[in-house]
Amino acid sequence: MGEPIAQREAHMKVLVVGAGYAGTIAANRLAKRVKTADITVINPRPDFVERVRLHERIAGTGTATTPLTSMLRPGIATRTGTVDKIGDGQVTLGDGTGLDFDHLLLAVGSTAVPLPGTVAAGTWEGAEEARAALAGLPGGGAVTVIGGGLTGIETASEIAYGRPDLRVRLVGQTIAASLSAGARERVRTGLDRLRVEVVTDSVTQIDPGAGEGSGDLVRLGSGAGFSSDLTLWAVIGSVPDLAARSGLEVDPDGRAVVDAYLRSVTDPRIFVVGDCAAVPGSRAACATAMPQGAHAADTLARMMRGRELTPYSMGYVGQGLSLGRRDGLLQAGRRDDTVRRFYVAGGAAAVGKERVCRYAKFSVRTATYTWPRGSK
Structure with a gap:
């Protein structure tokens, strides 16, 4: 059972820290559901980066960025910069500026600590x-x-x-x-x-x-x-230390510990989604980030209207990868993310992987997205 929490919907200030798959879909989904919410997205760069296409960018076979303003719904404000610390209802930006919030969605993703020389x-x-x-x-x-x-x-x-x-x-x-x-x-x-x-x-x-x-x-x-x-x-092995630096409870890997609704157990005003959230059974992927971002936005909209909350639940369907532009592989999986024997490979899989990438970007921009519930 969820917990009804009545809050004033009008002029609610919401900050979204990070504009990857999780943060961008969360901002768009909330703006779609709560027309009066005052939403600001803070991101280190003015672009939305399709992380699933970075290998194309490296090889010169494709691009991976789109202006963030064209990915966000009208009325959502943007701020290019970094967040130095999250405090009690306020964030401090890297330039020393402070921004107040009623709610915050933390979606800073994951990062890499490369071996020296790489x-x-x-x-x-x-x-x-x-x-x-x-x-x-x-x-x-x-x-x-x-x-x-x-x-x-x-x-x-x-x-x-x-x-x-x-x-x-x-x-x-x-x-x-x-x-x-x-x-x-x-x-x-x-x-x-x-x-x-x-x-x-x-x-x-x-x-x-x-x-x-x-x-x-x-x-x-x-x-x-x-x-x-x-x-x-090409190893993603850590998350930014913003959550820990801000005093939020984190797990041994530095991911913020969240409750059943994806709220920080330290401060329920803060939702944590994507790679930087310690959600049991999840893996770093846009297939994880998007359901979490969408669910957090839906939950916040329910909170603003005093409606009963629904615990987060998500199941996987498989994995996909490209092997150049003309070959690929789609691996079937169970909802608990264990793999099945069945897979598709070759040109059809390459086309399928490309469609998955396009659908992910479309869903983030439109906030139109559904996902299977997790296994019981």
Whole structure:
């Protein structure tokens, strides 16, 4: 049973910190449901970044940004900047400015802490750096992608597809571990077709300039090593420390602890959604961020009208990845995110993955989105 909380709807000040998939759909969904809400979105850049397309941006096969103003509903204000701290009903921006709020949605996502000598492939800043470096590499150069998850696979595949004149390596202790056994084998086949060399090992150190020519030496856990002209870090392993820095209760990984309605257990005025929220059973993905952002907005709208609240519930349907522009894989899954044996691969899967990406952007912009409930 939810808890009815009557609040004054008119002129309610709501701040949304972060304009990724979770924050943007939350802002649009709330604006759609509560016409009188005063909503301001705070984001480090004036663009909405399609994180699922960063590998395309790196390889030069596509783009990943859209002006944020064209993604938000009319009436939603924007503020370009960072939040230094969240206090008691007020945030302090990086420039020292303070903004008051009645409610706040924290959606700062996740980030990467790359190994020294590497460039983070999963962040916008890292993707831009990687794109520029890759564009400057002459034919025959060597690119190494560290990380055997879906981000690493997509990045290595896209570079190999867009720049077939380069030597591309993918390094990971396991490759596509989140997929079924058959799907993992199909991923390896796709990588082979693109001539991506797969190295199942860990990387311990990067020695700048110690490789062949002016390349860096990539040292492996096994003791072996090889030269690399550009080394990308495709591991997402941390979240910004804004929640912890602001005194909110966090889990050992720094994610804010939330209640059944996605509110901070420290301050119920604050909703936390996306990668930075400690929601049991969730994984970092836009398929996670969008339901959480939408549910938080729906819950806040109910709170403003004194209606009964509904606990958050969400089930997964599978995973998808691209292997260049003409190949891909769609893995069927259960609601609890365990995988099934069934998967689709090839050109049809590449088209399917592209449609999923387009649907995600459409849903964020229109706030029209539904999702399956979690398993009981």
